[in-house]
Amino acid sequence: MMGACVRGVMMNQSTLGLAPRPDCVTKAMNASWRSAVPGNSPTCCSRVVSAHSYRGFGSTAEKVKRSECTVLGNTIYGLHVVDHWASRHDLQPCRAILQDDVTASEATAEVIDGKKIAQDVRREIAQEVLKMKETVGKVPGLAVVLVGNRTDSATYVRSKKKACEEVGIASFGVTLPEDASEQEVLDAVSKFNDDPSVHGILVQLPLPKHMSEEKVVGAISVEKDVDGFHPLNVGRLALQGRTPLFVSCTPKGCIELLLRSGVEIAGKHAVVIGRSNVVGMPAAILLQGHNATVTTVHSRTPHPAEVTRSADIVIAAVGVAQLVRGDWIKPGAVVIDVGINSVDDPSAKKGYRLVGDVCYAEVAKVASKITPVPGGVGPMTIAMLLQNTLESAKRTFDL
Numbered sequence: 154m155m156g157a158c159v160r161g162v163m164m165n166q167s168t169l170g171l172a173p174r175p176d177c178v179t180k181a182m183n184a185s186w187r188s189a190v191p192g193n194s195p196t197c198c199s200r201v202v203s204a205h206s207y208r209g210f211g212s213t214a215e216k217v218k219r220s221e222c223t224v225l226g227n228t229i230y231g232l233h234v235v236d237h238w239a240s241r242h243d244l245q246p247c248r249a250i251l252q253d254d255v256t257a258s259e260a261t262a263e264v265i266d267g268k269k270i271a272q273d274v275r276r277e278i279a280q281e282v283l284k285m286k287e288t289v290g291k292v293p294g295l296a297v298v299l300v301g302n303r304t305d306s307a308t309y310v311r312s313k314k315k316a317c318e319e320v321g322i323a324s325f326g327v328t329l330p331e332d333a334s335e336q337e338v339l340d341a342v343s344k345f346n347d348d349p350s351v352h353g354i355l356v357q358l359p360l361p362k363h364m365s366e367e368k369v370v371g372a373i374s375v376e377k378d379v380d381g382f383h384p385l386n387v388g389r390l391a392l393q394g395r396t397p398l399f400v401s402c403t404p405k406g407c408i409e410l411l412l413r414s415g416v417e418i419a420g421k422h423a424v425v426i427g428r429s430n431v432v433g434m435p436a437a438i439l440l441q442g443h444n445a446t447v448t449t450v451h452s453r454t455p456h457p458a459e460v461t462r463s464a465d466i467v468i469a470a471v472g473v474a475q476l477v478r479g480d481w482i483k484p485g486a487v488v489i490d491v492g493i494n495s496v497d498d499p500s501a502k503k504g505y506r507l508v509g510d511v512c513y514a515e516v517a518k519v520a521s522k523i524t525p526v527p528g529g530v531g532p533m534t535i536a537m538l539l540q541n542t543l544e545s546a547k548r549t550f551d552l
């Protein structure tokens with residue numbers, strides 16, 4: 154049984170990255186969420202236990218008064234998004250976060266097992282890498298640039314390296330200190346741009362505040378941009394009749410989960426909740442490319458529950474814990490949950506647990522298929538990165 158509740162939490166750095174848990178209270182947000190729950194116990198505080206935008210991106214930390222929070226690494230990501238949603242008094246926080254009377258055992262939805270699907274993808278990649286080694290005598294190479302001391306970023310980079318090893322992709326890495334100059338990062342990128350054994354380059358995000366993500370990402374050769382964040386790749390994705398060299402890993406992973414779970418996308422109404430450059434926007438474009446009719450729901454959308462309820466497919470990528478309730482979902486809809494949010498849970502070993510943007514306990518009783526958090530979209534992000542790196546090498550070797 155949970156002893157405390159948390160509202161409107163963005164994705165975390167600490168929970169994913171084993172950093173010390175931040176103990177951050179956003180007073181305005183608490184007040185608005187608390188007032189949105191009639192009869193909510195005053196002891197049910199709304200501590201923001203962690204904060205960063207879903208999948209760890211965001212660059213508007215400046216918008217959050219640092220005095221409002223205690224330690225949270227370098228920055229607080231995406232709280233502006235939370236603030237917008239938090240001010241929506243028409244939305245009800247998920248009660249399943251407060252009480253355990255809504256149990257997952259009543260769930261009828263089929264679980265889309267992202268961990269297993271990611272393993273399948275990795276197995277396929279390993280076979281292709283082996284074949285490449287046999288035919289051209291070379292393997293794909295992935296270079297990762299890590300800047301700063303963020304524990305979560307270091308954990309992701311380690312996972313990427315390990316994943317490369319497992320499938321036979323060569324990995325290269327540069328780690329620069331927090332106070333490295335932007336030029337040093339650009340130099341590291343440039344070195345990998347010129348290295349023929351490197352087919353994919355990524356700079357782990359977020360970068361320290363004194364650097365321009367736009368400049369650094371834009372410096373990666375578009376042919377090696379396996380994260381798919383380069384403006385040319387994003388632009389090509391958005392333009393009809395143009396094909397990006399790479400599609401960013403998380404939205405690509407969402408589509409792969411749908412396809413591999415036998416979900417028909419064409420002709421369906423898809424609602425994407427969230428409009429970020431890294432997930433919401435590309436996910437919407439990809440769904441449209443698969444001939445879905447797509448609606449984007451965001452913090453300023455009137456009646457988001459009603460709009461979402463008309464969807465056959467829902468991708469929730471908003472970074473607000475359990476925002477999407479059971480009554481937002483049409484019976485039989487397929488739900489992909491991109492969010493990773495940390496909430497207080499004294500019964501858990503670590504004192505917190507991860508939840509998505511979807512109230513799983515409620516939605517799993519209405520949807521036909523649903524991704525869990527953790528173990529849904531997350532593992533696909535790295536699998537898609539490996540796939541992009543393999544594609545890049547195949548392009549290089551004309552395979």
Ligand SMILES: Nc1nc2c(c(=O)[nH]1)N[C@@H](CN(C=O)c1ccc(C(=O)N[C@@H](CCC(=O)O)C(=O)O)cc1)CN2
Nearest residue numbers: 168169208209309355356357358527528529531532534
């Ligand atoms: N250059 C990039 N930076 C960042 C990216 C990215 O794609 N490219 N994404 C995120 C971090 N990330 C990969 O880098 C990432 C995040 C989460 C997961 C994941 O598998 N999560 C698990 C939960 C893990 C846990 O239990 O703590 C899950 O959802 O099941 C993988 C990769 C930010 N930066």
